[in-house]
Amino acid sequence: MIKKLTFLVLLVAAMSLATTLTVIGPWAGTEMDKFVPVLNEFTKQTGIDIEYKIYRAEDLVNVLPAQFLSKKAPGDVIFMWANFIREYGKKGHIMPLGNVINSEEYLPGALNAVTVNGELYGSAYTGKVKPGFWYRKSFFSEHGLKVPTSWDEFVGLLEKLKNMPNLNAPIASGNGVGWPLSDVTEHFLATFGGPKLTYDLIEGNILWDSYTVRNGLEKLASLISKGYFGEPTEWTMALQQWWAGDYALYFMGSWITGMVDDPNDLGVFALPGAKGVVFGADYAFVPKYTKYPDEAKRLIAWLCGREGQTVQVSQGGHVATVKGIDLANYPPVDREIAKIIQGVTALPDLDDTIGGEFQTTFWDQLKLLWVSPDRLDDVINVIQEKAPRR
Amino acid sequence: MPRKRGSKYAAFFLLPALIMLAVFVIYPVGRTAYISFFDENGTFVGLKNYSKVLTSREIIDLSGFSRGFPLGALVHNIIWIAIHLPLTIILGLSLAVLLKGVKGGSVIKSIVFLGMVMPMIVGGVMINFMFDRNLGIVNAFLGLFGFQAKSWTVYPDSALLSLIFGSVWLWTGFSVILYSAGLETIPKDYYEAAELDGAGPWKTFTKITIPLLKPITVVVATMTLLWELKIFDIVYVTTAGGPGGASNVMALQMYICAFRALDFNRAAVVAVILTLFTLLVSIPLVRSVRDDKR
Numbered sequence: 001m002i003k004k005l006t007f008l009v010l011l012v013a014a015m016s017l018a019t020t021l022t023v024i025g026p027w028a029g030t031e032m033d034k035f036v037p038v039l040n041e042f043t044k045q046t047g048i049d050i051e052y053k054i055y056r057a058e059d060l061v062n063v064l065p066a067q068f069l070s071k072k073a074p075g076d077v078i079f080m081w082a083n084f085i086r087e088y089g090k091k092g093h094i095m096p097l098g099n100v101i102n103s104e105e106y107l108p109g110a111l112n113a114v115t116v117n118g119e120l121y122g123s124a125y126t127g128k129v130k131p132g133f134w135y136r137k138s139f140f141s142e143h144g145l146k147v148p149t150s151w152d153e154f155v156g157l158l159e160k161l162k163n164m165p166n167l168n169a170p171i172a173s174g175n176g177v178g179w180p181l182s183d184v185t186e187h188f189l190a191t192f193g194g195p196k197l198t199y200d201l202i203e204g205n206i207l208w209d210s211y212t213v214r215n216g217l218e219k220l221a222s223l224i225s226k227g228y229f230g231e232p233t234e235w236t237m238a239l240q241q242w243w244a245g246d247y248a249l250y251f252m253g254s255w256i257t258g259m260v261d262d263p264n265d266l267g268v269f270a271l272p273g274a275k276g277v278v279f280g281a282d283y284a285f286v287p288k289y290t291k292y293p294d295e296a297k298r299l300i301a302w303l304c305g306r307e308g309q310t311v312q313v314s315q316g317g318h319v320a321t322v323k324g325i326d327l328a329n330y331p332p333v334d335r336e337i338a339k340i341i342q343g344v345t346a347l348p349d350l351d352d353t354i355g356g357e358f359q360t361t362f363w364d365q366l367k368l369l370w371v372s373p374d375r376l377d378d379v380i381n382v383i384q385e386k387a388p389r390r
Numbered sequence: 391m392p393r394k395r396g397s398k399y400a401a402f403f404l405l406p407a408l409i410m411l412a413v414f415v416i417y418p419v420g421r422t423a424y425i426s427f428f429d430e431n432g433t434f435v436g437l438k439n440y441s442k443v444l445t446s447r448e449i450i451d452l453s454g455f456s457r458g459f460p461l462g463a464l465v466h467n468i469i470w471i472a473i474h475l476p477l478t479i480i481l482g483l484s485l486a487v488l489l490k491g492v493k494g495g496s497v498i499k500s501i502v503f504l505g506m507v508m509p510m511i512v513g514g515v516m517i518n519f520m521f522d523r524n525l526g527i528v529n530a531f532l533g534l535f536g537f538q539a540k541s542w543t544v545y546p547d548s549a550l551l552s553l554i555f556g557s558v559w560l561w562t563g564f565s566v567i568l569y570s571a572g573l574e575t576i577p578k579d580y581y582e583a584a585e586l587d588g589a590g591p592w593k594t595f596t597k598i599t600i601p602l603l604k605p606i607t608v609v610v611a612t613m614t615l616l617w618e619l620k621i622f623d624i625v626y627v628t629t630a631g632g633p634g635g636a637s638n639v640m641a642l643q644m645y646i647c648a649f650r651a652l653d654f655n656r657a658a659v660v661a662v663i664l665t666l667f668t669l670l671v672s673i674p675l676v677r678s679v680r681d682d683k684r
Binding site: 061062065087175177178231232233234356357359360363364365367368370371372375378379382 | 544633
C-alpha cells in the first residue's frame with residue numbers, strides 16, 4: 001500500500017514538474033497538419049511536450065495587450081505580426097532573442113521587421129512567396145495562351161481573356177480581411193516603382209501621392225476599370241472558382257500549391273519587368289511572462305533554425321528564411337518557388353511590416369478601389385493619412 | 391423598527407452585487423472616461439482627444455454628402471437608426487397583429503424569432519450569403535425582375551444598406567415577440583365596445599391597439615436603439631466597415647482605435663461619445679413611459 005502511494009505521489013510530482021510548452025500559431029486545417037510534424041520532431045529530440053493552440057493574429061491582437069498588462073501570456077512561443085512584436089518589444093513585454101538567434105544565418109533582411117534599434121525581439125520562421133499571377137497550365141494550353149513577357153502582352157492577354165464567353169473576368173479578386181488585394185497592389189508598386197519603393201513606403205520616405213506611387217496605382221486602377229479584375233469574392237471561394245475555370249488568373253502566395261487538387265498543373269508569372277517579389281515570413285516571439293524562458297528560447301531557436309525549417313519546408317507550401325537548406329528538401333512544386341526568390345529581390349510584405357491602423361486602412365481602401373477605380377484620389381489621400389512619415 | 395432592520399439586511403444582501411457592479415461596471419466606465427482625457431504617455435490633454443476624434447473623417451465625413459459613402463461612423467449609426475428602428479417596429483407590430491389568433495401563427499413567430507436566437511457573428515455570415523452575387527437570395531429575388539446580380543456588400547453605395555436590411559431580419563423577432571405578448575394584455579372588452587360603437591378595424595387599431603401598446607413600443611424602441619448603437623459583430627464579420635469605411639460604425643471604430651491602432655485613449659473617446667449618444671436618445675424614451683405612468 002505504501003509502495004503504491006509513494007508511486008502515486010512520485011507520478012503526480014513528475015507530471016506537475018514536466019514542462020509543456022504552449023505554441024500559438026494561426027494555422028488550422030491542412031496548414032496545421034503540416035506544422036504539427038515540426039513540433040513533434042522537437043518533442044522527439046528534446047523530450048519537451050508542446051501544446052499547439054490556434055489563434056489568428058487578428059484575435060491575438062485583442063488578447064495580448066491586456067494579458068501583457070497583467071504580466072501574463074497565453075503561450076510560450078507565439079506567432080504574430082512583425083509590427084506587433086516590434087511595438088511590444090519596445091514596451092518590454094517580449095524577450096530579446098539576440099543571444100539565441102544568429103541573424104547572419106538568415107536571408108538578408110529577413111529579421112529586419114522584428115529588430116528595433118539593433119535588438120532582436122522575434123525570429124523569422126519559414127515564409128511564403130507572393131510571386132505573381134497563377135494560372136492552370138492546362139487552361140493556357142487548351143486556349144493557346146502564352147505567358148506575357150511585356151506589359152503590352154500582359155494587357156493583350158487580359159483583353160483576350162475578357163472576350164472569352166465563359167469567364168467571369170480574366171483575374172479573380174480575393175476578398176476577405178483584405179490581404180489578397182493588398183498583395184496584388186504591392187506587386188504593382190514594386191514592379192513600376194522598383195523594389196526600393198517598398199522599403200521607402202515602409203519607412204515613410206515617400207508619399208503615397210508622389211508620382212512613383214501614383215504611377216503604379218494608376219496602372220492597377222486602369223486594369224480594374226477595364227473590367228480585367230473580377231468582383232471581390234471571398235478568397236477561398238475565388239480560388240475554387242478560378243480552379244473551376246471561372247477566372248483565368250489569380251494572384252496568390254505560394255501556399256496555393258497546397259490548396260489545389262493538382263499542383264503540377266500550376267504555372268505562375270510575375271508582372272513583366274518585376275524585379276522584386278514579396279516574401280512574407282511568419283514571425284514568432286517569446287513573451288517575457290513565459291513560465292519556461294529557457295525552454296521557450298530553445299524551442300524558438302530550433303523552430304526557426306535549420307532543423308525546424310527543414311522539417312517544415314519538406315511538408316510543402318513553405319520557403320525557408322534560414323540559409324543553407326538544401327533544395328532537395330522541398331517538394332518539386334515548392335522547389336520552383338524557392339528558386340524564384342533567388343533571381344530577384346525578396347521584399348518584405350508592405351502592410352504586414354507597417355501593421356496597425358495603416359494595415360486596416362490600406363486593406364479597406366483597396367476594397368474601395370476595386371469597385372470604384374475612379375476614386376483613386378480619395379483612396380490615395382486616406383492611405384496617406386495613416387501611412388508612416390519620416 | 392422592523393422596516394429599519396429589513397433595510398439593514400437589504401444592504402447586506404445587496405453588497406455582493408454592488409461590489410461586482412463597482413468592479414466590473416462602474417470602475418471600467420469611470421476609467422474609460424478618465425483615460426479619454428490623457429495621451430498615450432499619460433499626460434493630461436483636456437479635450438484634445440475629443441477634438442481629434444470628432445474632426446476625423448472616420449467619425450463624420452462631410453464630403454461624403456456630395457461624393458457618396460462613406461459619411462463617417464457616427465452618421466452611419468444615425469442612418470442605421472433611421473432605417474432599422476421604424477422598420478423593426480412596423481414589421482414587428484404588423485406581424486404580431488396579423489398572426490394573432492391565426493392557426494400556426496406561433497410557428498411563424500418562432501421562425502421569425504430564429505434570427506434573434508442566432509449568434510450575431512453567424513447572422514453576419516448569413517447576411518454575406520444573402521447578398522452574395524452567386525449564392526444570395528436577394529439576387530435570386532431581384533433577378534426575377536431583371537436586375538443584374540452583384541455582391542451588394544462589396545460596393546460603397548449598397549454595403550451599409552445591405553447590412554441594415556439584413557439586420558432587420560435578425561432583430562424583428564424581438565419586436566414580434568414583445569408585441570405579441572403586449573397584445574394579449576389588451577382586454578377584449580375594448581375591442582367589443584369599439585365594434586358596438588361601429589369602429590372599423592383601422593380605427594380600432596389606431597385608437598385602441600397602438601395607444602395601449604405604447605409601453606411595449608417604448609421598450610422595443612429603447613432596446614432596438616441600444617442594439618443599433620452598439621452594433622459591431624455583424625459589420626465586423628460582413629464588411630469589416632468597408633469598402634473604404636462605407637459601412638463603418640462607432641463600435642467598430644472603437645475597436646479599430648483600440649486593437650488595430652493600439653491607441654486606447656482615442657478608443658476611450660469613441661466609447662464616451664457612444665455612451666453619451668446612447669443616453670441622449672434613450673433617456674427621453676424612458677422618461678416618456680415614466681410620465682405616462684404618473
